[in-house]
Amino acid sequence: LNKAVEVSGKILSIAKNQEGKTTLIIGSADAFSNVSVTLNTTQPLSQKVGETITIKGVCTGALSDVIITEAVVK
DSSP states (O other): OOEEEEEEEEEEEEEEOTTSOEEEEESOTTSSOOEEEEESOOSOOSSOTTSEEEEEEEEEEESSSEEEEEEEEO
């Protein structure tokens, strides 16, 4: 927890949170758990659903999904 991590994977969904920041689900549609990512920007993402992305951010928890916040696209 509270460590910087870098994760690569396929984008399953793209959305915006209440603050207007981009949120992603990275992983596999048939996986038991995925990675939930909140980017540290409100800028549009150039990648689309289905494309592979690499992000770096702070791991803030793990429930059924791993939670990463303050992420940037590498």
